[in-house]
Amino acid sequence: MTDRMNLFNSNETKAQFILSLLPITLFFPIGIGYTGIVLFLVALLLGGHYGDRWQAIKDSPMFLPVMGLLVVTCGAGLFLDRPVGFWKAFMHYQIYLFLLVFISVGAGRWQQRALNVFFAGAVLAATLFYLSRLQLLPNWTLFQNYIDYAGNKSILLGILLGIAGGWMLNEICAKRDHKLLRIVAFLYIAAALLFLAKTRTGSLIFVFGCALVVLRYMTFSWRSVLLLIGTVAVIGVAWQTASGFRERLVGTAHDIKAFVDGGKVSADGIRLEMYRLTSEIIEEHPIVGSGIGTWAVKYPEKAKGLESESMATPHNDYLLYTAEIGVIGVAALLWIWLTQLIVAVRIGGENGVRLFTIGVAIMFGGLVNAILRDALFGIAFMVLLAIPLAGINRHAYRKHDNHYGDMS
Known part of the structure; x- marks a missing residue:
């Protein structure tokens, strides 16, 4: 670990403190989160050490992949069509620059605090869902x-609870202290997500996250057997009793079958129609794409008269990137996402599990939602990614993990 990182750890900065509080803002209206980010940026600018922060960014394993996407999008902006709304669309492609700014603060005690704040926010969110169900929540x-279900923000709440559930199970498996309290909190959040939060994405991220954690800690021991049985039991009970969770998953399967057979899909299955028409756009310029911001122009022409005509995105980042910046662009995106997984495996430990589970959550979320195209999702993921990624030096993964991997 460099002396620069030691400087950040010996005396916590205001920017680190504010960043550690941002996770709880994700559970409330987006304006609160943006206010927190502005305060963070102001504290960062006033804190100085600009050279050290720039070096911390360059040392990150995420630096080169993020710069790669920046180069690709700049090239697309220079040589491809630039429709009305180009600059707004262009800025959405640079969401990972926020991650680089967040991790510029370096590693430190703030990471453990941020994790605790995120868990506290998840418990609070679960409580609000319970109060709402009991009609005790003020309007x-x-x-x-x-x-009320209100589109992307409601989906985000479910995704956040799903990630929190996976990370909490990681804490249960890795730590011996306060185990009963951790188990109760895990079940409390899981029940709110599976029974009350109206999102398939969050529920599936929770299932995937728990499965990854179980596989990570699985050994030939009675504790591993109990862990596996307990996790399967939670999911099984949810499947049998959480009718909304079960109906949404079964409905998705029926929509896929109806779409393949040429039948009519439900309103929830409208994404399949969008995927098909977006694929037609991709066929026009598969290698370099049609240009940043062109999907919003081309899609309404192809979907004229259909229910999906007014959609702002195809609800799939892989297709959106391919349609606008081609195979080259989606390759740059996958470079970023696969780097997250590779770094997670290399650093190992609790931190590695956290990074791997959120990396998988982003890659899965990109299949069914505009995870990066919508800043509501994008900023939230950047805040959470900063917790395990801050302070990691691409030249010394293992050395870093030995010192900060468990944020203890």
């Missing part, structure tokens, strides 16, 4: 997404 704007 305030602050709580509106817990009372």
Whole structure:
């Protein structure tokens, strides 16, 4: 670990402190989160050490992949079509620059605090879902997404609970202290997600995250057997009793079959129609794409008269990237995402599990939602990615993990 990192750890900066509190803002209206980010940026600018922060960014294993996507998008902006709304669309492609800014603060005690704050936010969110179900939650704007399903923000709440559930199971498996309390918190969040939060994405991320954690800690011991049985039991009970969770998954399977057979899909299956028409756009310029921001122009022409005509994105980042910046662009995106997984495997430990599970969550989320195209999702993931990634030096993965891997 460099002296630069030791400097950050010996005396926590205001930027680190503010960053450690950002996870709880993700569970409330987006304006609260943006206010926190502005405060973080102001503290970062006033804190100085610009050379050290720039070096921390360059030392990160995420630097080269993120710069690769920046180069590809700049090239697309220079040589491909630039429709009305180009600059807004262009900025969405640079969401990972926020991650580089976040990790510029270096490693430190703030990471463990941020993790605790995220868990506290998840427990609070679960409580708000319970209160809403009991009709005890005030009808305030602050709580509106817990009372009524409201699109992407409601989906994000489910995704956050799904990630928190996987990370909490990781804590249960890795730590001996306060195990009963951790188990109760895990079940409390899982029940709110599977029974009350109206999102297939969050539920599936929870299942995938738990499965990854179980596989990571699985050994030939009675504790591993109990862990496996317990996790399967939670998912099994949810399948039998959480009718909304079960119906959404079964409905998705039926929509896929109907779409393949040429039949009519439900309103929830409209994504399949969008995927088909977006694939037609991709066929026009598969290698370099049609240009940043062109999907919003081309898609309404192809979907004229259909229910999906007014959609802002294809709800699939892989297809969106391929349509606008081609195979080259989606390769740059996969470079970023696969780097996250490779780094997670190399650093190992609790931190590696956290990074791997959120990496898988992003890659899966990109299949069914505009995870990066929508800043609501993108910023949230960048904040959470900063927790395991800050302070990691691409030249010394293992050395870093030995010192900070468990953020203890």
